Amino acid sequence: MSAQLSDSAETARLLACAASDQQSALAGLLKHHQRYLRRIVELRFDNRLRARIDPSDVVQETQLEAHRRFADYLRRRPMPFKLWLRKTAQQRLCDLQREHLVAQNRSVGREKPQPDHSSLMLAAPLAGRGPSPSEQVARRDFEQQVALVVGELSDSDRDVLLMRHVEGLSHQEIAYLLDVETAAARKRYGRALLRLRKLLVDRGLAEEDA
Numbered sequence: 001m002s003a004q005l006s007d008s009a010e011t012a013r014l015l016a017c018a019a020s021d022q023q024s025a026l027a028g029l030l031k032h033h034q035r036y037l038r039r040i041v042e043l044r045f046d047n048r049l050r051a052r053i054d055p056s057d058v059v060q061e062t063q064l065e066a067h068r069r070f071a072d073y074l075r076r077r078p079m080p081f082k083l084w085l086r087k088t089a090q091q092r093l094c095d096l097q098r099e100h101l102v103a104q105n106r107s108v109g110r111e112k113p114q115p116d117h118s119s120l121m122l123a124a125p126l127a128g129r130g131p132s133p134s135e136q137v138a139r140r141d142f143e144q145q146v147a148l149v150v151g152e153l154s155d156s157d158r159d160v161l162l163m164r165h166v167e168g169l170s171h172q173e174i175a176y177l178l179d180v181e182t183a184a185a186r187k188r189y190g191r192a193l194l195r196l197r198k199l200l201v202d203r204g205l206a207e208e209d210a
Helices: 009-020 022-032 034-044 055-076 081-103 117-127 139-152 155-166 171-178 182-202
Strands: none
Touching: 009 022, 009 055, 009 081, 022 034, 022 055, 034 055, 034 081, 034 155, 055 081, 081 171, 117 139, 117 155, 139 182, 155 171, 155 182, 171 182
16 A cells, blocks of 8 residues: 555544544544535535435434444554545445435436536536637536536546546545555546546547647
8 A cells, every 4th residue: 555644633633532532522523524524425416316315414424424433443544534534425425326326216317417516627627628618519508518428437437537636635545545556546547537538529528639
């Protein structure tokens, strides 16, 4: 595994307090990361779930799961706490999607996907190299095209691009989350970027490099 990453000074302080008195200090540790956790959930929340589940519920369930597993985390310290909490939230979201969009509500899964904020943020650095969206097509049509292009990516490609482009994670942090070496994480990102770039060029949403 790559070189050891560290928590922020404030997180390290809260972790030390929680380790000595979990019941009183762990709540403060989770509250310190609540805004970050909410951002992660909102970023990856499937809009088709909103009629059934609120993102706040996912945040709360993630915090409860983190509370249950905190003693194990302290024993193993597999990664920085922030990344561990993020990974816990993503797993909860995956479980909900599997439960509501696949197993129980297949009709919901057939709903037409709508453009989302994360899709536009993900593709913006590439699409921005060409003419502006208003010069190509109407804004709404452009957003729909970008959403469809992003939807053609594999889950693994979309995931690594979101982590790098939108969350701003380093290759080393991505490596921890994927349980690979940093060089391997960098290669995965590069391949995903090339695939997205090609899709955007093929759809006329970005200019081909000279």
